[in-house]
Amino acid sequence: MIKTELDLLVFGSLLLTMSSQQAVVEHPVLGIRDGKIVFVMPRKDFQEGAYCAKKVLNRRDTLIMPGLINTHTHLAMTCFRGMADDLPLMTWLHERIFPAEAQHVSPQMVYAGSLLAMAEMILSGTTTFCDSYFFVDSVARAAMDAGMRAVVSQGFIDFPTPDTPDPSRQLDTVERLIASWKGASPLIQPALFCHSPYSCSPETLLRIKAAASRENLLYMLHLSETREEISLIQERYGRKPALFLRDLGVLDSATLAVHCTWLDEEEMAVLAECGVRVSHAPQSNMKLASGIAPIPAMQARRIPVSLGTDGSASNNDLDLFREMDTAAKIHKIATMDPTVMKARQVVQMATLDGAKALGLEERIGSIEAGKAADLIILDLNQPHLTPMYDPFSHLVYAATGSDVLTSIINGNVVMENRELRHLDLDAIMKEVKAIAKRIKKGHRD
Numbered sequence: 001m002i003k004t005e006l007d008l009l010v011f012g013s014l015l016l017t018m019s020s021q022q023a024v025v026e027h028p029v030l031g032i033r034d035g036k037i038v039f040v041m042p043r044k045d046f047q048e049g050a051y052c053a054k055k056v057l058n059r060r061d062t063l064i065m066p067g068l069i070n071t072h073t074h075l076a077m078t079c080f081r082g083m084a085d086d087l088p089l090m091t092w093l094h095e096r097i098f099p100a101e102a103q104h105v106s107p108q109m110v111y112a113g114s115l116l117a118m119a120e121m122i123l124s125g126t127t128t129f130c131d132s133y134f135f136v137d138s139v140a141r142a143a144m145d146a147g148m149r150a151v152v153s154q155g156f157i158d159f160p161t162p163d164t165p166d167p168s169r170q171l172d173t174v175e176r177l178i179a180s181w182k183g184a185s186p187l188i189q190p191a192l193f194c195h196s197p198y199s200c201s202p203e204t205l206l207r208i209k210a211a212a213s214r215e216n217l218l219y220m221l222h223l224s225e226t227r228e229e230i231s232l233i234q235e236r237y238g239r240k241p242a243l244f245l246r247d248l249g250v251l252d253s254a255t256l257a258v259h260c261t262w263l264d265e266e267e268m269a270v271l272a273e274c275g276v277r278v279s280h281a282p283q284s285n286m287k288l289a290s291g292i293a294p295i296p297a298m299q300a301r302r303i304p305v306s307l308g309t310d311g312s313a314s315n316n317d318l319d320l321f322r323e324m325d326t327a328a329k330i331h332k333i334a335t336m337d338p339t340v341m342k343a344r345q346v347v348q349m350a351t352l353d354g355a356k357a358l359g360l361e362e363r364i365g366s367i368e369a370g371k372a373a374d375l376i377i378l379d380l381n382q383p384h385l386t387p388m389y390d391p392f393s394h395l396v397y398a399a400t401g402s403d404v405l406t407s408i409i410n411g412n413v414v415m416e417n418r419e420l421r422h423l424d425l426d427a428i429m430k431e432v433k434a435i436a437k438r439i440k441k442g443h444r445d
């Protein structure tokens, strides 16, 4: 008998496909070749003699699921973790973060801080992230080195930023990003990010959107994050932020709006009509006391909502398991209704809906034959995961990132039994500690 060759065979106790049917497979076997899922089937249907695999992962008491997708973060801000806590957004940004970024953000700092973030994300089950920051080339190189799937977006603000000191040259920065990374790797998608409607002029918002549309790239921005933003935009443009952006012509299905904390009914209707996707970052919204986004109302309008951690200076970690727990609970208390944001739906937000938010649902977000092999394996043999009536309940309300044993991205094992395969964590932490020492002293890198 001719055997089908596989790169990897994975056995487990339970597998959550997170496909639209949300099938759960007991005692699953999963075959992977050339970075893709070849089959998923129950072990009883598996003909052992029909396959030969270069590597086999087979551990008792494990749950296999799609890798988690973090749709909004600023990875290099790991270097600022814990540096400016317990402040409201505008004070945090203008008095602490922007000045620190002006002094310390460099290609080296972004590479080191992003690598540290990637180590943290892989160790906690994230396989795809969408980053928005400066010196994007460093983020993309770090993602290639870590073996992570990434949307790397270039951030724009209408004042001199570390990689675009002259804001009138923003389009040069766009061109550099496209020349270096568009089509360069199946793991990397470039994208464009305008910081917000209050920090970018209508001309900038439009110019960057036009470039994104021309190049078929995702366009993102922080939207309606605080009440202060609503007043500012209302004063400046005589309209609420979402209406202002709709009238400007930058809202469509290739737009991902981050936060959306203070959207009202009319604005939600506009987002739904335009096909805008949303990234919800509940822990950052809580820590900066920005507010509670009306997520159940958005989902009722069929606005696709995904999860993001935001940067680690406003969260302060990148563990999407903790974010899922927060997302499930915060809306129960906000609506005083424990039936909203059920565990199964929250897991979907962190997987398939994350893929939809990034326009990657054909490739990732669920475990299905033909999709990329981006998956994680959790250890169920833990006191806090015993007994198990409902795996979705455990993933949202009991598990943390440290329950992830093994992570596979595009068919590559990037972490096995909690050992990072591509990253030297000690060296990365040493480098970031050295950067933090300079930040503490206030010296330039």
Ligand SMILES: CSC[C@H]1O[C@@H](n2cnc3c(O)ncnc32)[C@H](O)[C@@H]1O
Binding pocket: 074, 089, 093, 097, 098, 101, 132, 133, 134, 154, 155, 156, 157, 193, 194, 195, 222, 225, 284, 310, 311, 314
């Ligand atoms: C142009 S994107 C990078 C830019 O955004 C800043 N930032 C990080 N988190 C937030 C947030 O929650 N709201 C607004 N701005 C934020 C970051 O420090 C960079 O300057």
Ligand SMILES: [Zn+2]
Binding pocket: 072, 073, 074, 222, 258, 310, 311
């Ligand atoms: Zn952000």
